[in-house]
Amino acid sequence: MGNSYAGQLKSARFEEALHNSIEASLRSSSGDPQPIFTQLYLEPETYPGNMEVDMKSKAGVALHGREHPGHELVNGNSSNDLEELEDEDDSDTSSPPLPYLQAPAPDGCCTLDGFCQAGKDLRLVSIATEPIEVPAGFELVGAKSPTVPEHILVCAVDRRFLPDENGKNALLGFSGNCVGCGEKGFRYFTEFSNHINLKLSTQPKKQKHLKYYLVKNSQGALCKGPLICWKDGKTRQFLSSASTSKPGSSSSLSSKENGGASGHSSSPFSLSDSPPTRTTQASSVFFGNQECSFLKPLASTPGNKTLPIVPTALRVNVPTNSLAVDGRPPLLSPSQMSLGPQGQGYRTADLGDSPVLSAMNSGPPKKRHRSWHPSLLVPVPPTAVPVPAIRPIVCSPGPVLGVASPQPPVIGVIQPQPVTIGETVIVPDNLLNSAGVRPVILIGHGTLPYFYGNVGDIVVSPLLVSCYKSSQLSDKTLEALGLNSSRLLSVETMILLTLQYFARLGSEQIPLREELEQIVLKAMLCCPGGPAISPLQLPWLARLEASVSGGSVQVVVTNNSLGEGISESLRSLAEGPPQQQCLPTYVVIICASKMSGSEFCVIVLGKYQARALAEGMLTTNEFLKEISYELITGKVSILTSHFRTTSLGDNLDKQLVRYQRRRKGQVIQPFQGDVTDNIHSQEAASMSPPSDSDLFTKGFQIYPAQLNVARSLLSQVCSIADSGTQNLDLGRFCKVDFLVLVPPSHILVHQTAQRIRQSGVLVDLGNEDPSTAHLKSDKYVVRLDGDVHAKMEAFMKKVKQNPYTLFVLIHDNSHVDLTSALSGSVCHGELQGLADRVVNCQEVLDAMNLLVLQVSCFPYTLQTRQSRISIHNEVHWPSNDNLQREQFPDELVYFGLRDYSRSLQWGMASPILRYDDAFEKMVHTLLERHPHLHSMVIRSYLLIQQYTEAMMALTSSPSLRDHITPETLAMVEDLINAPSREGSQGHGHMLLVRIPSLQLAMLARERLEDVRDKLGLQLCFAVLLGSPASELNLHRNFISRLRAWQGCENEDWVPHTYEDLEGLPCIVILTGKDPLGETFPKSLKYCDLRLIDSSYLTRTALEQEVGLACTYVSRVVVPKPKKAMAPRESDVEKVATSLNDGDELERPQSNGSAATRTSGSLADNGVSSSDVADSFQKPSTSTSQPEGMVTIDMGTSTLGIKEECDSLGTPLSSDPSKASKAPPSLYSSSSSSSPSPSSSSTQRPSQSTQSDREPTRASPRTVILSRAAYNLLSGDSGSQLSSSSLLPHADVAWSSPLRPIITHTLQGTEQSMYYRQWTIARQHHADYEAPSVPHPRRLLLSGPPQVGKTGAYLQFLRILFRMLIRLLEVDVYDEDEVEEENSEVTTLVSTQWPDIEEVRKLPFDPNLRDPKFRKASPVYSDKMLKSFKDCKQDKENQTPATRVTKSIRQSRFAAHNAFHHCDQCHHYCEAGAATQLSECTFHAFTFCSSMLGEEVQLQFVIPKSKEQHFVFSHQGSHLESMRLPLVSTKDPDLLRSPIFTPTTGRQEHGLLNIFHATEGAAHLHILVVKQFEMPHYRKYWPNHILLVLPAMFNNAGVGATRFLIKELSYHNLELERNRLEEQGVKRQDIWPFIVMMDDSCVQWNAHQSAEGSETSDGGSCLSNVSLKTVLQHMENTPKISQYAVCGTRKWSSSLARRSPSNPFSRCHLHDFVMLNVDLTQNVQYDLNRYGCEEVDFNLRVNSSGLLLCRFNNFFLMKKHIPVGGRNKEFLVKPKLMEIENPTLISPLQYVCAPDSEQTLFDAPAQFLLERFLQSCSHRLFPKAVRNRDNPVLSIDSYLNLSPEISVCYINSRPHSTNLNHQGLVFSGLLLYLCDSFVVSGLLKKFDFLKGATLCVICQDRSSLRQTIARLELEDEWQFRLRDEFQTANCNEDRSLYFLTGRHV
Helix, strand or coil: CCCCCCCCCCHHHHHHHHHHHHHHHHHCCCCCCCCHHHHHHCCCCCCHHHCECCCECCECCCCCCCCCCCCCCCCCCCCCCHHHHHHHHCCCCCCCCCCCCCCCCCCCCCCCCCECCCCCECEHHHHCCCCCCCCCCEEEEEEECCCCCCCEEEEEEEHHHCCCCCCCCCCCCCCEEECCCCCCCECCHHHHHHHCCCCCCCCCCHHHHEEEEEEECCCCCEEEEEECCCCCCCCCCCCCCCCCCCCCCCCCCCCHHHHHHHCCCCCCCCCCCCCCCHHHCCCCCCCECCCCCCCCCCCCCCCCCCCCCCCCHHHHHCCCCCCCCCCCCCCCCCCCCCCCCCCCCCCCCCCCCCCCCCCCCCCCCCCCCCCCCCCCCCCCCCCCCCCCCCCCCCCCCCCCCCCCCCCCCCCCCCCCCCCCCCCEEEECCCHHHHHCCCCEEEEEECCCCEEEECHHHCEEECCCHHHHCHHHCCHHHHHHHCCCHHHCCCHHHHHHHHHHHHHHCCCCCCCCHHHHHHHHHHHHHHCCCCCCCCCCCHHHHHHHHHHCCCCCEEEEEECCCHHHHHHHHHHHHHHCCCCCCCCCCEEEEEEEECCCEEEEEEEECCHHHHHHHHHHCCCHHHHHHHHHHHHHCCCCHHHHHHCCECCCCCEHHHHHHHHHHHHCCEEECCCCCCCCCEEEHHHHHHCCCCCCHHHCCCCCCCCHHHHHHHHHHHHHHHHHHHCCCCCCCHHHCCEEEEEEEECCCHHHHHHHHHHHHHHCHHHHCCCCCCCCHHHHHHHHEEECCCCHHHHHHHHHHHHHHCCCEEEEEEECCCCCCCECCCCCCEECCEECCHHHHHHCCHHHHHCCCEEEEEEECCHHHHCCCCCCECHHHEEECCCCCCCCCCCCCCEEEEECHHHHHHHHHCCCCCCCEEECHHHHHHHHHHHHHCCCCCHHHHHHHHHHHHHHHHHHHHHCCHHHHHHCCHHHHHHHHHHHHHHHCCCCCCCCCEEEEECCCHHHHHHHHHHHHHHHHHCCCCCCCEEEEECCCCCCCCCHHHHHHHHHHHCCCCCCCCCCCHHHHCCCCEEEEECCCCCCCCCCCCCEEEEEECCCCCCCCCHHHHHHHHHHHCEEEEHHHCCCCCCCCCCCHHHHHCCCCCEECHHHHCCCCCCCCCCCCCCCCHHHHCCCCCCHHHHHHCCCCCCCCCHHHHCCCHHHHHHHHHHHHCECCECHHHCHHHCCCCCCCCCCCECCCCCCCHHHCCCCHHHCCCCCCCCCCCECCEEEECHHHHHHHCCCCCCCCCHHHCCCCCCEEECCCCCCCCCCCCCHHHHHHHHHHHEEECCCECCCCCCCCCECCEEEEECCCCCCHHHHHHHHHHHHHHHHHHHHEEEEECCCCCCECCCCCCCCCCCCCCCHHHHHHCCEECCCCCHHHCCCCCECCCCCEHHHCHHHHHHCCCCCCCCCEEEEECCCCCCECCCCCCCCCHHHHCCCCCCCHHHCEEEEEEEEECCCCEEEEEEEEECHHHHHHEEECCCCCCEEEECCCECCCCCCCECCCCEEEECCCCCCCCCCECCCCCCCCECCEEEEECHHHHHHHHHHCCCCEEEECCHHHCCCCHHHHHHHHHHHHHHHHHHHHHHHHCCCCCHHHECCEEEEECCCEEEEEEECCCCCCCCCCCCCCEEEECHHHHHHHHHCCCCHHHCCEEEEEECCHHHHCCCCCCCEEEECCCCEEEEECCCCCCCCCCCCCCCCHHHHHHHHHHHCCCCEEEEEEEEEEEECCCCCHHHCCCCCCECCCCCCCHHHCCHHHHEECCCCCCCCECCCHHHHHHHHHHHHHHHHCHHHCCCCCCCEEEECCCCCCCCCCCEEEECCCCCCCCCCCCCCEEEEEEEECCCCCCCHHHHCCCEEEEEEEEEEEECCHHHHHHHHHHCCHHHCEEEEEEEEEEECECCCCCCCEEEEEEEC
């Protein structure tokens, strides 16, 4: 490319080469002279690892593909290599350098290039095998001469003057010898360069001209070794992705398959529009640059990965798709390099781009030679980076293609081998000009010849070579395909299949690799082995196959070699009549040789096919560079001149000027007029359209599908957190922050920022203040451009500084640039590899508080074998429309890619997906006329001409109409006329024209604007350039029109996104390599994709172009297909949304306003929080669609949405500032062909209340394609395969030559699994060296284009935050205390601490005010509670009432369960790494209990770290006591009271971590557990002290636990008093208090001031305080030791809003009490009790004359824990028989007559008794039921007799304080286990109603009789034998007995 002589042999050059050849042959001992052509074109020392490409124009000799391992291809170009890059780096321009004035050679000296002045040959190729004497200390090095760039000259140089491997320590100067003539002692390099005839044009420098070390290979031959690492030699740092080089640098190191749509060229396009060198054009196709020798892995940069330099020309040989031994693609190594399956056939298979960056320069191209070189096959270990020269493929015949036998690995540098002389083909001169076609040679099977001569006029393509690689399939792959090795096809069968395929291809079709692969696979499956075809049968069978092609396929059979057939075909092509002969489309050359078996290749001569294949081999970057070059160098001038005239032959510009003059300053009226109405330009400019703000006032909603996806993402995050791998600890985060990375598009940044702004997510997350949030959204969106690093640094700094914030890095459109950072480069003005640097950098990977969410509509490139995303972390858009029950015609549905394909079956006259046949015919003609130009250039010029003439035809030159394609004319006519139609209000359509090349797009914009203005249309429509690199630039007239429509007052407003152009008639010329995900307005009607042709042949490249048109449309416009079809993929792609067109898309302004649009659809409620329940419970009152269309499961979904979207209780919909636009692309539905912009209204005409405008329906956009793209997109119905079968992305390669057929029905996870199995990342892909394990905190969200993914991930952020807050929230009981009927309160002076005397004066309140006792019997008192009667109605409703809870945010002083982890308290609750469970010590502690009458042995489990709290015997083994502080101790960091927490069944959920609650203060916390649960608690709380109860208490109730805690504590107090008394401490100075705290106490509050006046807004005046604050406050109470029990109030939301009436009160205390074990020594908890033990204890304490004091300024919050604790009740079930439903057992069955046969239950007797009394006491005490004036008298105990029966408690002890019962008549008497203090005289003091009942409960029958006799009960009570009962427990446990009687 750029050869001025295009490979023709110049005569002088030829003579010199001939002379050299003769002279060499005379000197050579071998008698085997080098061929002349080798000297001219051949570079035997090619290093494929560093070859780069050189090509002519668009095509040249290309070698892409590979054969089986061991058989290599090579190109043979010796120029344009690294050395020349370096040479040219010294020059800033492309002008020739000033000539270096070299001294003339002495007379008679040899001056031949490559020879020294003594005439000796120095060329490596000549003396490689000759013995060379190398003096000690010298090295053989290779020098390069600019006059013979294809050769290396051998020199001997003193190694002291050469650098070491780091490029250092080379002495200045030079010392060298000539190895030819043997002359020694050259001290100056200038002198030496003269001697060896370097003939330099610049100053001789050893650094510049000494290039390589020379080393010997395994055969002993001298060959080129590694580059000499000159420090100043500008040797590229290949690990850098930012280095640049200058002209002549070789071109891209990737091909279409490698680079694909995102093209990974390593040749950066110069940012100025300087002409590129020709070598950079279709680099993937041609050969060049071979001297880029082996690069050392740069030992000086440890830790970096070194990429082998892979030349483009060699890409064919790279084993991208072959599998190495381990099933992974090896690095470049000859033993495995072969023509391999190419990604998509005509793309090259490249493992990666060279990191060497090459910049384009403005000079003319250099001359280049091309050729191929053979080499011996040298197997190399797969790890070797350097690669020797390789040769064309050589294949063995037979059914299984041969594999080279493995050779021993060669350590170190791999050396090239001597070349063998092979067959050559000379490409005829002027082939392209004479034939009008550049032949493409498709590599088949066998040995290709070497090409010489005009090699720029042919292209070698490996398109189909992989189809013949079935021998490389592993057994595992064969098994997956349902094959075995016996089914492999023979070469002959393959040839016939290929012929058959070509013969059936249509004239407008091009061969596709995937198609042929499917044919081969089917053949293997259908006819295993196939019929045996002998080489003799092959020729006539082949001709037979070709005969059906109608002449399009011709078979050429040769007997000697393929080269013979190729040579003959090329010669006949060149010599035929120019451009006249009727050429076959394909020539199949078959060589049936007995020696080498059957070989074949295909020459493509069809002009359309050959051009398409050649252009298809270019990456996107490469063909864009080619186009730039053609424009810059003026090659397109021939087209320009052609299009200067109209189709009628008139001069275009003159006609336009004439018409402009004729108009005399008048322009066509922009709207409300006809195209013929001309008015003055000033008048037209001042016209203003009416405001139509309805079109623009769109509210942001979240639709059901988006909500589902957001929930799926949240569910996935929870799965990561729950996986047990410690990869994500959601419990530690209390905030969410995010950053969105988008491709480098200004418009996309604005669009995303606008979505963030409208969604209100910044306010919901609490990241920004509501007043300024709309200004801050921009900082949350970052473009992946040069500035990204600074912004990411700031973001990562935030991530590190905020460990308790969960950050989400959202990589939107993540498929756009996935080049690895190492091989990324500046390509065509774009930075590549940035995403890899950002998203995959170590900081991002390691941050434990950072999630990465990659969002893509084409996620295929993220779904390879090396994917960094686990398949379990993928979330796909909903695949079925399960939210829709009914379908309403105006409902919006998603219209996607598959819908476009299916629309071809609608039977419409004008399909919405079509190609422009007339345009294609014009293109075809022009392509044949201009074979040298890229087809996109030709298409672009024609397109511009078509639009130009269409505008003229509609205004000035109607006669042009017949010369414009109907498609173009219709679009332009609609564009111009739509704003003038009635009712349009000036609104029009957008026409999108896609021109990928920026230069062509700018040309189109300038031309169309110029023509528009000259025709007077400048105010009718705008022409905009839509470039990612720039903002929208719109004329002020159009901006003012948009402002008028929106009613915008802001004069500075300008449109920033395409959506801002809603309704504006305009042509948008969209440029850039890829569409980047921008959303277009509803007014977009036409997408002109006629430039998207055969260069776009990967699935992503093609589908993302058509994705521009995807949007939401009205359901009614989607007709049913004409024939029955498989399930529609659009139903799959469609979001399960229930969108109504237009106004329904707005958020309602207020709930229930009939005048506004307030349908209760999910669309409204997705983000709205306050209206959900209402809007679903009442019928819609709006005029829009009925809400039935979205009726999903109301009970679950609606409330779920409310819960998730309720952003901390703030109703979003009430904020009008947020109601602006919709979520991504939900509004981007096209308006219909009607010009009316009223698509915002969903009202039916009969319902319309606005205007008479007809409602419009959103219709699909019309897409006009090229024929090539159309064939693939219509593949579902056509004969060709569909786009889904193509290579998914240019950055990936197929992992196997054959694979199962993919169908479009494969969606979501199944499709991902397919790609993960069958594709691998190329070497330049960011995932190429990804870790083998996917990253745990990375997710992928995939959904079709423009479906609403942005709204989904913003909603995900919102509900993620809600969930985190929910995790930090607890449900606490929120129940109001029951109040007295007439509360007369005496308010005490508010003080900080209680005054003991004042407290004594307070009356004790026996009422059970805590709602947890609502099912307990009220305690009789003078002042009964208000709701006494109300509480009694539960009997009718047997279902237990749920207690009221409220979700509150945990404070920093909260107690936590076992799931809490944080950096501060991990040492508190978790065992250290070195600590084992065995490090706890077990200690028995025995004491004597007077109550039990026996010794009790408790067991302590004490961790080593807690032993300081205990006193042990001197031997250290015996536990003596637990240390207690002194009353006088005043340590602010100490809690004096030991804290006991009884807990059962809550080892995980109990709030046993009180580190934060105590603020880390020193404290003693003891968990009191039952013996059988001890192992569980040890596991979860290894650092806690456990007090283990004896086994006899395993079934006991909480009363026993409290009893034992108190007994132990008193016993310990006595021990400590005795111990400290010996040390001189007074007994009363020992601290006597303990704290008994439930395991559900979560946090504490305090009133901020003692006065505690209510806040002005009635809000809470509470503050969060710690347990430490509360306890220390109570412990510091004056005269504290005179109080028996202290406690706090229970929190409720109503109490919190008002100050307590009294700061202290005497009443019941429970849940959290500070107990004086000294004062209460004689008052015990009832150890038998299961419930109400605290009420019983409080009544005893009070009646004993002791003080209970509640601190009313402190509030305790109790968490609702649904497991364990008191909830863990006994399941009452029969002992001996199974019962299906235990709930059917009535509590009446819990007691039975003594000695009866009734079923016995496996439950404790006391438990059965308590449950019986609670449920059935109305039978025992009928007179007491609902009789508040006549309570039941209960002596010495309180038992729960149900809420209907009140109990009067009387203490029988002498001197006890009791209620004054004078005048009180009791309705019953309860004697429960009464002791000796109860005497008959006591009972006679009480009065009973006639018929009052008695119940006496005793331990056994005998004590029951004794008690009745002792108390003389029979005097006043009547007993019957049948009134004796016992508890129905089994015999292992002693039953309780009771007797009932009646008062007489």
